[in-house]
Amino acid sequence: MQPLLVRDIRKLLQGELICGSELWKVREAIYYHRHDLTKKHTLMFVSRSDSINWNEINKKGPSLVISDKPHSELNKALPNTTVIKVRSLVQAYWKFIEYYRNLFQIPVVTITGTCGKTTTKEMIKHILSKDRNVHASESSKNEPRRSFPYLMGIDEKTDAAVFEHGLGNSGNITHQCMIYQPTIGIITNIGVHHLDGCKNLEGYIKAKSEIVEGIKKGGTLILNADDENTKKVPIQSFKGKIIYFGTNMRSDFRASNIKVSKNGMSFLLHHSNNTYESFIxxxxxxxxYNALAALAAVNVMGMNINEAITRLATYQNMSRHLEFFSGIGGSTIIDDTWTNNPTSVEAALKVLDSIGKGKNVILVLGDINRLGNFEKKYHREIGSMVAKRNIHTLVTIGNKAEEIAKQAMQDGTEANVHIFKDVYGLKEILEPLLDSKAILLIKGPMSSRSMIEFASSLKKDN
Incomplete structure (x- = not known):
């Protein structure tokens, strides 16, 4: 965070100094009880309903408390604590955010989508970081409550920022955009997820579409030209620049001649009447697709395409994102236990299609969560997708995933099907199948610690 003088903050918020000194600088900012108080020189917004641990705050002093509580609850006169009373905490909070964000005239990218958010974010960060100071959200930790601390992570040394949007319910992306005020927004794709919070697919598309209105005036929206649900995003009122990526001829960043190469994918990138050999x-x-979105974003920020492609080729794929390992008996293990939704399952199955030819393919699938009333429908659709493929062994783990197995058998799969409630006993079934001709994909939700640990146990070094 860029240090701010307490006196200047009081003037900005038109607050009343209740006690303490205002001649020191704030270096951290949190919303009390939503975020942990860990450091000195911290500003904290405290709501009327919050119970305050004044001793804790004073020990971490100097501290700044901003609140709209009554005078009687704020007049503590502690040596290391400054207290400022404001008329409305909500108004003060948003006024502070607006002020702080506008201290920095830098490109801010925000990314939403069913799949690829984290990877695209990390690609952008990787490409830019060679010669720019890039601030980014951590891993896939994208919940709305983290947005304020992430914004506070921008300081005078930051050249660019890139964040991903978390979505549990409608309104989440609108809220985050109000904090981040992105200059570039990306929708990677829109599949099916979070239907428990958005009620149905239409509600989910509408929630994803909130990013369109959240981009700063004159900003850029980057969209997947090939994705059917993204085509349903209303863009008529968007006043900025729209860039499309994909294999579709209308794409501004278009890929062709996509091939599986050693350790990755090679393709031709077509942009502005030029063609570039590329690898990810x-x-x-x-x-x-993730690479195309990242290349489009960094190009908007002024980076040369050739340079961006060169840097992209050195990107290190994230752990547990279709991560390949040598496994037991010389088998190939693909660990895809980072996230689980119908879109990412289909993507993983397509990878198996391309690299599993001539192999004994073993598929281990876990529950897909947050599908609301459509839980059985989408698990069954995956079962039908599996049945069409040359799978030697299908294993499902969990009560929800059982529907995948049932549907695959109903559709006439030739796979040997095993249904498990959990991972216990699974290794005894799989170990005899693992040899140099076997390729095993394990895919489950990041909430399943047991599936993550089981995937790790199949690797050669364990």
Whole structure:
């Protein structure tokens, strides 16, 4: 965070100094009880309903409390604590955010989509970081409550920022955009997820579409030209620039001649009547789409395409994102236990299609969560997708995933099907199948610690 003088903050918020000194600088900012108080020189917004641990705050002093609580609850006169009373905490909070964000005239990218958010974010960060100071959200930790601390992570040394949007319910992306005020927004794709919070697919598309209105005036919107649900995003009122990526001829960043190469995907990039040979580490056509979105974003920020492609080729694929390992008995293990939704399952199956030929393919699938009333429908659709493929062994783990197995058998799969409630006993079934001709894909939700640990146990070094 860029240090701010307490006196200047009081003047900005038109607050009343209740006690303490205002001649020191704030270096951190949190919303009390939403975020942990860990450092000195911290500003904290405290709501009327919050119970305050004054001793804790004073020990971490100097501290600044901003609140709209009554005078009687704020007049503590502690040596290391400054207290400022405001008329409305909500108004003060948003006024502070507006002020702080506008201290920095830098490109801010925000990314939403069913799949590829984290990977695209990390690609952008990787490409830019060679000569720019890039601030980014951490891993896939994208919940709305993290947005304020992420914004506070921007300081005078930051050249660019890139964040991904978390979505649990409608309104989440609108809220985050109000904090980040992105200059570039990306929708990677829109599949099916979070239907428990958005009620149905239409509600989910509408929630994803909130990014369109959230981009700063004159900004850029980057969209997947090939994605059917993204085509339903209303863009008529968007006043900025729209860039499309994909394999579709209308794409501004278009990929062709996509091929599986050693350790990744090669493709031709077509942009502005020029063609570039390109490579991205990591398998799957979906990885090429992520790369196209990242290349479009950094190009908007002024980076030369050739330079961006060169840097992209050194990108290190994220762990547990279709991560390849040597496994037991000389088998190939693909660990895809980072996230689980119908779109990412389909992408993983397409990877198996391209690299599993001539192999004994073993598929281990876990529950897909947050599908609301459509839980059985989408698990069954995956079962039908599996049945069409040359799968030697299908294993499902969990009560929800059982529907995948049932549907695959109903559709006439030739796979040997095993249904498990959990991972216990699974290794005894799989170990005899693992040899140099076997390729095993394990895919489950990041909430399943047991599936993550089981995937790790199949690797050669364990």
């Amino acid at each position: 580490p990591g398998y799957g056509e979906h990885q090429v």
